[in-house]
Amino acid sequence: MIKxxxxxxxxxxxxxxxEELKEYTASADVDMSAEIIHLEARLKKLxxxxxxxxxxxxxxxxxxxxxxxxxxxxxxxxxxxxMELHGDRLYGDDAAIIGGIALFEGRPITIIGHQRGIDxxxxxxxxxxxxxxxxxxxxxxxxxxxxxxxxxxICMIDTKGAYPGKAAEERGQSEAIARNLxxxxxLKVPVISIVIGEGGSGGALALGVANHIHxxxxxxYSVISPEGAxxxxxxxxxxxKQAAEAMKITAPDLKxxxxxxxxxxxxxGGAHKNIEAQAEYMKETLINSLIELEKLTPDELxxxxxxxxxxxxxxxx
Amino acid sequence: MSIRDIFRKNQKKRxxxxxxxxxxxxxxEGIMMKCPECRKNVFTKDLMKNLKVCPTCDHHMKMTAWERxxxxxxxxxxxSMDDHxxxxxxxxxxxxxxxxxxxxxxxxxxxxxxxxxGKLDGQQVAIxxxxxxxxxxxxxxxxxxxITRAVEKATELGIPFIIYTASGGARMQEGVLSLMQMAKTSxxxxxxxxxxxxxxxxxxxxxxGGVSASFASVGDINIAEPKALIGFAGRRVIEQTVREKxxxxxxxxxxxxxxxxxxxxxxxxxxxEKVASIVHLHTTKEVTK
Numbered sequence: 001m002i003k004x005x006x007x008x009x010x011x012x013x014x015x016x017x018x019e020e021l022k023e024y025t026a027s028a029d030v031d032m033s034a035e036i037i038h039l040e041a042r043l044k045k046l047x048x049x050x051x052x053x054x055x056x057x058x059x060x061x062x063x064x065x066x067x068x069x070x071x072x073x074x075x076x077x078x079x080x081x082x083m084e085l086h087g088d089r090l091y092g093d094d095a096a097i098i099g100g101i102a103l104f105e106g107r108p109i110t111i112i113g114h115q116r117g118i119d120x121x122x123x124x125x126x127x128x129x130x131x132x133x134x135x136x137x138x139x140x141x142x143x144x145x146x147x148x149x150x151x152x153x154i155c156m157i158d159t160k161g162a163y164p165g166k167a168a169e170e171r172g173q174s175e176a177i178a179r180n181l182x183x184x185x186x187l188k189v190p191v192i193s194i195v196i197g198e199g200g201s202g203g204a205l206a207l208g209v210a211n212h213i214h215x216x217x218x219x220x221y222s223v224i225s226p227e228g229a230x231x232x233x234x235x236x237x238x239x240x241k242q243a244a245e246a247m248k249i250t251a252p253d254l255k256x257x258x259x260x261x262x263x264x265x266x267x268x269g270g271a272h273k274n275i276e277a278q279a280e281y282m283k284e285t286l287i288n289s290l291i292e293l294e295k296l297t298p299d300e301l302x303x304x305x306x307x308x309x310x311x312x313x314x315x316x317x
Numbered sequence: 318m319s320i321r322d323i324f325r326k327n328q329k330k331r332x333x334x335x336x337x338x339x340x341x342x343x344x345x346e347g348i349m350m351k352c353p354e355c356r357k358n359v360f361t362k363d364l365m366k367n368l369k370v371c372p373t374c375d376h377h378m379k380m381t382a383w384e385r386x387x388x389x390x391x392x393x394x395x396x397s398m399d400d401h402x403x404x405x406x407x408x409x410x411x412x413x414x415x416x417x418x419x420x421x422x423x424x425x426x427x428x429x430x431x432x433x434x435g436k437l438d439g440q441q442v443a444i445x446x447x448x449x450x451x452x453x454x455x456x457x458x459x460x461x462x463x464i465t466r467a468v469e470k471a472t473e474l475g476i477p478f479i480i481y482t483a484s485g486g487a488r489m490q491e492g493v494l495s496l497m498q499m500a501k502t503s504x505x506x507x508x509x510x511x512x513x514x515x516x517x518x519x520x521x522x523x524x525x526g527g528v529s530a531s532f533a534s535v536g537d538i539n540i541a542e543p544k545a546l547i548g549f550a551g552r553r554v555i556e557q558t559v560r561e562k563x564x565x566x567x568x569x570x571x572x573x574x575x576x577x578x579x580x581x582x583x584x585x586x587x588x589x590e591k592v593a594s595i596v597h598l599h600t601t602k603e604v605t606k
Contacts, residue, residue: 162530164550165559169568170576173549178534181503186511201487201496202530202549209500223487223496223527232489233410247492248408257407259497306504310465312497313458316403 002067007058008269011050014043051268054218056244056253060226062218062270063197069275070129071098071113071156074196077279078286079104079111085145087138091171094135095126096163097207099142101151105287110146112139112207113156116197130163133176136206140180143187152190152290155207160225162203177206184209185305188298192289194264194282195219195251196271211296211304212289213259215251216282217266221259222249259312261289352376368585377542377585379522381424382431382448385481389589390444394436399466400427404459410490420451428459429484432467434474438593440600442479443471449483449523456528457488461498464532468505477515477596478506482533486526499531506532515599517592520547520570520579538580538595541570542588547578 004012018039025032054062062068075082079102087093099112114131117123139155146153162173184191193210199221215221224232229247230239248254251263264285271278296304349358354376364371368388369378380388386395404427406413421427429451434443445467447454464480471478487495509516518536520529522545530549533539541547548568556563566572573579583591 162549163558164554166555166561166563166567169548169550169555172534172576172578174529174547175534175578177530177549178499178503178532181500181531182507182510182535185500185504185507202499202527205496205499209503221496222493223491224489229489246408246410249493254493257494259493302507306508309497309501309504312501313462313494314405314407314491315459315462316405317401 002272003065005058005061005065007054007061008050011043011047011269014039014046018043047268056250057226057241059218059250060220060240060244062266062272063220065270065272066118067272068197069271069278070118071115071158071196073275074156074279074282075102075111075113077276078283079109082111085142088134088141090137091134092132094132094138096129096131096159097135097139099139104154104290105283107290108149108151109154110142110151111154111156112142113196114159114204114207116158127163129159130161131159131203131206132163132165132168133171133173136162136176136180139207140183143184143191147187147189150189152192152293153187154286155191155193155210157193157195157199157204157207157221158197158219159200159203160198161200162206177202180206181209185309186302187305188301190290190293190296190301191305192286192293194286195221195260198225200225209305209309211293211301211308212261214262214264214285214289215254215260216264216271216278217251218270219251220244220249221251221254222247353378370585375543375584377522377544379449379483381450382426382446382481385446386431386435388585389481389592390435390437391439395433395444396435397431397433398470399432399463402427402459402462404428404457406490407458407494408490408492413490416452424448424451426451428463429454429456430460430463432463434470434476437479437589437596440477440593440596441474442477442596443467443474444479444481446481447483447528449485452488454482454484454528455486455488455495456484456498457491457495458498460488461495461501464502465505468502468509471514472505472509472512475512475514477517477599478509479517479519479592480532480536481519481521482524482528483521484524484526484528484533486528496527499527502532503535506535510537515596517595519588519592521545523547525549525551525568534578539578540581540583540588540592541573541579542585543570543582545570547573 021032021036082102084100098115114129115126116129117126191210192212193208195215226240226244227237230243231237254260255263265281267274267277350361351358352371355374357373369380404417430445430447432445445464468478516536517538518533520541524533524547570582
């Protein structure tokens with residue numbers, strides 16, 4: 001059973017009603033088909049109304065949906081011959097970030113992403129998709145490997161943030177993130193990042209210094225979670241809904257601010273409703289990005305990234 | 318009380334002046350300062366002579382950006398840059414603009430970092446000095462832009478870039494724009510580094526969050542002032558997450574040093590000399606007989 005989000009409840013209620021009527025029609029002699037047709041038309045309209053006018057907080061809910069597809073799901077649907085590579089060669093293998101080599105449309109690529117678990121057991125193993133320094137160092141190792149073999153890099157961003165723990169601090173969480181930012185800036189191959197769920201702060205950005213940044217329509221990218229923002233700014237975490245609006249964290253918001261390149265359309269109600277269809281939407285954007293970026297020389301790619309980030313910021317001169 | 322009473326030995330004190338609560342803690346404005354660490358009072362004049370280091374416990378107190386210019390660079394060599402950049406309120410946060418204005422008046426800075434070109438023992442350097450008296454030194458668009466421009470200037474002139482960090486992290490009121498300043502400063506530092514130029518990061522109290530997780534941690538040489546608080550996540554957040562008591566020295570400069578995150582911890586009194594020497598080590602090229 002897929003979890004129903006509060007804002008979709010009217011749709012689910014109507015759907016149940018239609019199902020009931022259908023059952024009734026089938027079992028009893030009364031013909032309710034006219035009624036059913038009428039209600040189905042209303043359902044279509046309602047779905048359109050609700051899914052086309054999602055509030056920021058609704059999108060946050062979808063981005064956090066327990067059934068939302070993860071990096072691994074997209075790798076399976078988009079790529080063939082995926083070979084996962086492990087470890088940072090320094091300390092350990094962080095399961096909160098996965099990465100490896102694969103074929104995308106017949107082209108070898110390196111693909112890396114944050115990895116959440118699908119149940120509690122896996123979430124404990126993967127630390128709820130919140131990496132330690134070794135996760136970022138593994139990601140960087142794979143990026144450098146991609147650069148050597150001239151493979152484009154695709155990064156999938158899906159984390160609440162880098163893990164705030166004692167061991168993480170001891171092993172240099174700050175340095176691991178900072179190093180990725182500086183090293184990604186200098187990569188001689190195309191880098192494409194896609195935010196597929198939650199893009200939480202520095203822990204997300206450490207896979208995000210890309211030539212093209214895309215976001216799924218119902219994903220978020222922010223400096224702090226809406227709950228955190230609400231508790232810092234208004235000393236009340238329950239104001240998260242208002243914070244989600246005020247902080248401008250949704251894909252359409254970031255597109256408006258010209259921070260990201262593309263908002264990738266999602267299937268009605270969110271990517272979890274039809275993963276295959278969602279992967280198709282994503283594939284199209286990725287192919288376009290790759291075609292565009294592969295025309296650039298290594299120097300142009302670095303320059304392109306430089307100009308992209310140099311231009312972000314609002315101030316009066 | 319008779320006159321005689323005054324000369325009587327072993328007399329019991331019959332009355333005393335009781336200072337008010339306020340007067341007890343009050344130190345005359347400007348003349349004396351209290352060390353936040355050992356709580357001893359110090360004459361401000363003595364403290365300034367001692368580079369704002371407590372003479373009793375050696376605690377390195379916070380400094381303003383201009384105070385650092387005075388003690389770190391050659392006299393009258395500093396020329397500031399980009400003082401005209403103005404912070405805007407991109408997310409329309411209530412009272413954000415007013416807070417920026419107030420801190421501007423308090424510190425005499427346009428934002429939480431002062432940047433420019435100066436000389437260190439005769440050697441030209443580009444420098445950025447963050448000031449935690451301005452919005453906790455947090456990084457918004459203007460802080461990111463000023464640092465980026467200072468790095469670009471260093472690249473253009475082919476000179477070292479030195480930064481003094483002091484920051485609580487990203488500026489919440491500018492949302493994702495402030496997060497992106499981490500990437501912006503990084504792309505500029507990458508270019509500076511690709512030109513074979515020296516970058517020294519001096520971490521001071523406090524350097525946390527997005528600033529610690531970007532430019533502060535990637536100097537060719539990372540130096541800290543003694544006991545400075547340096548870390549990614551806040552202590553309270555970590556305690557709540559891991560549910561265990563953290564060591565006393567957790568996230569101090571000494572803790573980072575022990576865990577291999579720093580090249581050196583240098584006392585404020587020796588900072589100018591040592592950093593100047595590092596810069597010399599990167600410019601002297603020929604063997605002289």
